[in-house]
Amino acid sequence: MEQQASISHFVRSTWRFLACAVACSGIGITMSVIAPGLIGGYTAAPEAGGLGLDQAHAGRYVTLEMLATALAAIASAPLIERVRLSHILLASVGLVLVANLSALLVPPPGLWPFRILAGAAAGMAVGAGNAIIARSIDPDRLYGLSATLATAYSALALIATPVAVSLFGYTGIFGLLALNVGILCPILLLLPDKANSAPHRVSAGQPGVSATLAAPLLISAFLLNVSDGAIYGFSEMIGRRSGLEPEAASAVLALGGFFGIAGALLAALIGSRFGRLAPVTAAIVVKLLSGWVITTFRQPEVYVAMQLMLTLSFYFAITYTLGLGAAIDPGGSVSASLGGVILLGGSVGPWIGGTIIKEQGYAALGLTCAILLALALATFFVAERRLRRSQGQ
Numbered sequence: 449m450e451q452q453a454s455i456s457h458f459v460r461s462t463w464r465f466l467a468c469a470v471a472c473s474g475i476g477i478t479m480s481v482i483a484p485g486l487i488g489g490y491t492a493a494p495e496a497g498g499l500g501l502d503q504a505h506a507g508r509y510v511t512l513e514m515l516a517t518a519l520a521a522i523a524s525a526p527l528i529e530r531v532r533l534s535h536i537l538l539a540s541v542g543l544v545l546v547a548n549l550s551a552l553l554v555p556p557p558g559l560w561p562f563r564i565l566a567g568a569a570a571g572m573a574v575g576a577g578n579a580i581i582a583r584s585i586d587p588d589r590l591y592g593l594s595a596t597l598a599t600a601y602s603a604l605a606l607i608a609t610p611v612a613v614s615l616f617g618y619t620g621i622f623g624l625l626a627l628n629v630g631i632l633c634p635i636l637l638l639l640p641d642k643a644n645s646a647p648h649r650v651s652a653g654q655p656g657v658s659a660t661l662a663a664p665l666l667i668s669a670f671l672l673n674v675s676d677g678a679i680y681g682f683s684e685m686i687g688r689r690s691g692l693e694p695e696a697a698s699a700v701l702a703l704g705g706f707f708g709i710a711g712a713l714l715a716a717l718i719g720s721r722f723g724r725l726a727p728v729t730a731a732i733v734v735k736l737l738s739g740w741v742i743t744t745f746r747q748p749e750v751y752v753a754m755q756l757m758l759t760l761s762f763y764f765a766i767t768y769t770l771g772l773g774a775a776i777d778p779g780g781s782v783s784a785s786l787g788g789v790i791l792l793g794g795s796v797g798p799w800i801g802g803t804i805i806k807e808q809g810y811a812a813l814g815l816t817c818a819i820l821l822a823l824a825l826a827t828f829f830v831a832e833r834r835l836r837r838s839q840g841q
Contacts, residue, residue, distance in 0.1 A: 464638045465584040471635040472577025473598035476570045481602040482609045489618030497617020513567035514795045520571025521788030525781040528579045532644050536576050543569035548626040552619050574787040579780025580643045587774035592716025592767040599709050661776045665831035669769050669786050670793040671824035675817040676762050677797020690751035704759035711763035724768045725832050731765035736821045743814030
């Protein structure tokens, strides 16, 4: 009975935080999720509704938009400390909507400034969404639930993308992104008053403490996401190398999405019951071993198992990383920066992975990612230990 009352109190206290955070995630990262469809639209022939760009130029334009999202999320941290989140969200939503609608109307030569503007405005939404959860009563658990729901919503966007492209060409994606904002924007009206204004910070009266705590955590998140992106970007190629047909390798990646949801949900269910260091250590060890095995051995069944473990362990670990950011700064500025660092690491990872594969091969990729993960765990440990010291524990 007492447990049921506790769950009921948790739901009543957090559902509006969760709904707004998921809406921010949907506005902020949908473009990144459907990037393959956007690249496909850019490279399609003009008579098929595309721009006729080559792969290099198309990839460059999408990367610029994703980098704008990542850097804007990082840059939103100082704003989140000083400006009400409702004002940041109003600006973000308005700019994303205007940029996508403008991209529908302007001729291709004038398209790119609006795409970069859309990316930057989306990054502000990412930062605000992470700050909303940081200001809740149980950030560790809510980050897991938010990642679970946001991943499920992303799956819907992936399903809608090819339909939009087939009907309207590459501009169909911009229309889809504008529609996405229209669907999610009303949810932001539920923003709780507690989330709107930054609370008293952990480091108040202690200049430099928050920055000292945040730096190793930001480095840890960056290294974790570089490692993940370096392997994930070439997962389909690794699957084919293991003997799978391209369709089968793609199916494994799709199944991995469900395992990612499971990883985030598992973190939400466990919460801070065992602290943060022990769960993150377990997840990074699993990810390190899975990355080494998948790049070393070529059996199809090994590829399937390790790919699923890579995705599950990543979402599990990143949930606790965001939770530690909220503990360092309940105001949400560190969590906002983490959102940008996560996107930045993910965008850099494939470039690093491709370079290593080209120069040294897949085994070297597995070893490099193992080193990155070991460093990510070490810097996470430093951040957690410094937080405990600052709290007198």
